[in-house]
Amino acid sequence: MDIVVADQLPVEFISRIISLTTPRDACISSTVCPIFKLAADSNSVWEKFLPSDYEQIISNLVSDSSLVTSLSKKDLYFQLCHNPIIINNGAMSFSLEKESGKRCYMAAARALCIAWGIHQSIGNGLLYQSQNNAFHQQFRDYQFLKL
Numbered sequence: 001m002d003i004v005v006a007d008q009l010p011v012e013f014i015s016r017i018i019s020l021t022t023p024r025d026a027c028i029s030s031t032v033c034p035i036f037k038l039a040a041d042s043n044s045v046w047e048k049f050l051p052s053d054y055e056q057i058i059s060n061l062v063s064d065s066s067l068v069t070s071l072s073k074k075d076l077y078f079q080l081c082h083n084p085i086i087i088n089n090g091a092m093s094f095s096l097e098k099e100s101g102k103r104c105y106m107a108a109a110r111a112l113c114i115a116w117g118i119h120q121s122i123g124n125g126l127l128y129q130s131q132n133n134a135f136h137q138q139f140r141d142y143q144f145l146k147l
Contacts, residue, residue: 014039019048023077024099046073049101057094060087
């Protein structure tokens with residue numbers, strides 16, 4: 001049986017394999033050898049770690065989106081991890097959780113309508129509803145905070 005050396009594999013093949021892992025694994029694999037670094041840093045890998053609708057989310061930026069759109073996919077990923085962006089006319093912020101790439105939305109307090117409520121099956125708590133239509137599209141209309 002022949003042993004395959006990493007340098008003999010096509011970069012696209014290695015990139016495809018790395019894209020099936022996690023952002024953390026991609027960073028670790030980039031330290032293996034130069035060909036793995038090239039593969040792990042490719043846009044095709046990091047685009048898999050970004051949300052499928054990241055372009056739509058960025059289009060809702062309050063500030064100029066040209067800075068974010070000019071970055072490589074890897075740099076964009078880490079930009080969204082370390083620096084939440086303000087979207088939907090300042091009503092929300094969006095970021096990514098660094099290790100998993102999970103979405104993190106934070107709604108501004110002014111985008112919420114908060115009132116005391118009693119729910120028969122849960123008891124006393126806070127009932128809040130977003131005033132923002134985009135928030136409604138992403139999440140359920142009502143949330144219940146048990147106190």
